[in-house]
Structure formats: C-alpha cells, structure tokens
Amino acid sequence: MIHLSARLQAIASLVEPGAAVIDVGTDHGRIPVWLAQSGVAARVLATDIRSGPLAGAAALAEKTGVGERVTLRLTDGLAGICPDGWNTVIIAGMGGETIASILAAAPWTRNGVRLILSPHSKRAVLRRFLTENGYRILSERLTEDAGRIYPILTAEGGSSGSYTPAELQLGKLEQIAGDGLFGPYLDGCIARAEKAAPYSGEASALAAEYRQIKRRLFPHDDSK
Ligand SMILES: C[S@@+](CC[C@H](N)C(=O)[O-])C[C@H]1O[C@@H](n2cnc3c(N)ncnc32)[C@H](O)[C@@H]1O
Missing domain, CATH: 1.10.287 (Helix Hairpins)
Incomplete structure (x- = not known):
C-alpha cells in the first residue's frame, strides 16, 4: 500500500466502504491509488485539468498495480462526467472559490452524492456557496500536516441553517469545536x-x- 500523508489519509478515511469515488484535481493521484489498493472504493475516477499531473497519476497507478482500476479523465472539474452511480466526490487542495465553481457546474452533486471537500483558502466562500445552493454540511474536521492545519468537510444535497460570518470561516461550532x-x-x-x-x-x-x-x-x- 502506498503511504498517504496525514492530510490525504484524513480525506481518504471519510470515504465509505464500497463507494464509487471521483477525485477531482487529483494531481499526484495518491488518493485514488490508495482507495483502489485498499479496496475501500468499488470504483475510482480521477480527474485533473492539466495533462502533466494526470500522466503522473497514471504512472503511479501503473507502478502500484492498480492501473486497470483507476480511470483517469482530463477535464475541468466534473465537466462531461455522467453521474452514472458515482456517489462520492472528493475535491481537495484547491481554493474555496474553485471548489464552489466546480460544484456549481455540476448540480447533480446535490442528488445522493457525498462530498468530501478540503479548501486550502477562501473557506468562507465555499461554506457560503454550499449553504446558499442546496447543500447541507454534514461534518467538519481539522487535520495537521507539515505544520499547517487544514479543514475537511463533508456535505450532501439538503438545506443548512444560517451561518454567522465566523461560522462561515470556521464551520458550525457544534460540528468543529470538539476537534x-x-x-x-x-x-x-x-x-x-x-x-x-x-x-x-x-x-x-x-x-x-x-x-x-x-x-x-x-x-x-x-x-x-
Ligand atoms: C494543489 S493540487 C491538490 C492535489 C490533491 N487533490 C491534494 O489535495 O493533494 C490541485 C490540483 O487541482 C488541479 N485543478 C485545479 N483546478 C482544477 C479544475 N477546475 N478541474 C480539475 N482539476 C483542477 C490542478 O491541476 C492540480 O493538479
């Protein structure tokens, strides 16, 4: 099994067994490879907007023997991807506005899809988008990696209550304060x-x- 950093492990641990997972903006491809190797995911699709990272992810999948179980797609966000039973979407390591614009262009993510999102900036923009556009934030957690603390949230279609300006930045206190x-x-x-x-x-x-x-x-x- 490949090694995952603490941040990537925290993200992967939120995938439910048997899930059909799309990792948007996969870059190095470590999450999809780990999900395929561990057997946690039933199927995995990894996308990136740039061909270089996707080639790196393909090489890693081949090297680790899961090349046939990880599908790769060069695309912007979820563009051109048919919902087709994908029930989990990971979008991590991008700014909150980029994550929000990827979701806005794929409204099917509000229907029975578990979102695992880890914005590296503009967190309030992402939470505001989710709460105002038919998503419910299910959980919030923090993970520390190389001296930085990153938020990871899960969400699905539904409605969220109102958030104060600080809660848009931090997450709902009842979900995050115990971390x-x-x-x-x-x-x-x-x-x-x-x-x-x-x-x-x-x-x-x-x-x-x-x-x-x-x-x-x-x-x-x-x-x-
Ligand atoms: C900093 S890396 C994060 C990689 C990985 N998800 C992680 O959390 O470690 C961001 C990746 O997202 C890709 N990316 C940025 N915007 C994208 C978009 N609109 N659609 C797909 N991929 C995108 C970049 O090419 C890059 O490979």
Whole structure:
C-alpha cells in the first residue's frame, strides 16, 4: 500500500466502504491509488485539468498495480462526467472559490452524492456557496500536516441553517469545536483577523466574534 500523508489519509478515511469515488484535481493521484489498493472504493475516477499531473497519476497507478482500476479523465472539474452511480466526490487542495465553481457546474452533486471537500483558502466562500445552493454540511474536521492545519468537510444535497460570518470561516461550532485542533486553528484565525482589522471593518468584526467564541469555549485560556 502506498503511504498517504496525514492530510490525504484524513480525506481518504471519510470515504465509505464500497463507494464509487471521483477525485477531482487529483494531481499526484495518491488518493485514488490508495482507495483502489485498499479496496475501500468499488470504483475510482480521477480527474485533473492539466495533462502533466494526470500522466503522473497514471504512472503511479501503473507502478502500484492498480492501473486497470483507476480511470483517469482530463477535464475541468466534473465537466462531461455522467453521474452514472458515482456517489462520492472528493475535491481537495484547491481554493474555496474553485471548489464552489466546480460544484456549481455540476448540480447533480446535490442528488445522493457525498462530498468530501478540503479548501486550502477562501473557506468562507465555499461554506457560503454550499449553504446558499442546496447543500447541507454534514461534518467538519481539522487535520495537521507539515505544520499547517487544514479543514475537511463533508456535505450532501439538503438545506443548512444560517451561518454567522465566523461560522462561515470556521464551520458550525457544534460540528468543529470538539476537534482537538480547534484551539490552535481559532488562534490562527484570530491572529489573521487582528492583523487585518486596522484596514477592514469586516476583519475587525470577525476578530471580535472570534474572541467571543474563544472566551466562551476556552474560558481559562487568557492568551488572547
Ligand atoms: C494543489 S493540487 C491538490 C492535489 C490533491 N487533490 C491534494 O489535495 O493533494 C490541485 C490540483 O487541482 C488541479 N485543478 C485545479 N483546478 C482544477 C479544475 N477546475 N478541474 C480539475 N482539476 C483542477 C490542478 O491541476 C492540480 O493538479
């Protein structure tokens, strides 16, 4: 079995056994290869918008003996892919706006598809898109890899309640506050919002909302 980094392992662990999985923007192809090798996925399709990464993913699948079980497709997001029983879509390692635009162009992802999403920037843009466009965020978690903390969320078609500006950034507190990495993640968000606060009313309001959350959840931590 190939080795997955902590971040990729956290993503792969959210795939349900027997799933038919599309990994959008696969790049190195490690997730689809691991899903095929482990037998967790019944079938796997890996896409990328660039041919170079796709060739690398093909080479890895061949080298590890799963070339016949991982289908590769050069395409923008999910363009041209027939829903055809695919019940899990992973989109990780891209900005939140890119993930949102890929989903917006594939409304079939609202019908019985489990989404595993890991935005590396613009997280609030993605959560806002999901909550305003017929998706329900099912779970939130954080994973640490090489000194950075990444959010990973799962979603499906449905409706979400309303989110405050801080919840759009952090995730719903009832879903994320119990995560062991939430404290340091919140501290990072507070530091970034406080840095931007002198130049932006929005950042200033966000910093205030974060500090209120911190006081409520970590009443004995007076570091901020
Ligand atoms: C930083 S890599 C992330 C790779 C992998 N998903 C991960 O999380 O480690 C982003 C990949 O997404 C691909 N990509 C960017 N926009 C895309 C799009 N609209 N459709 C498909 N792939 C895309 C890039 O070519 C690149 O290979």
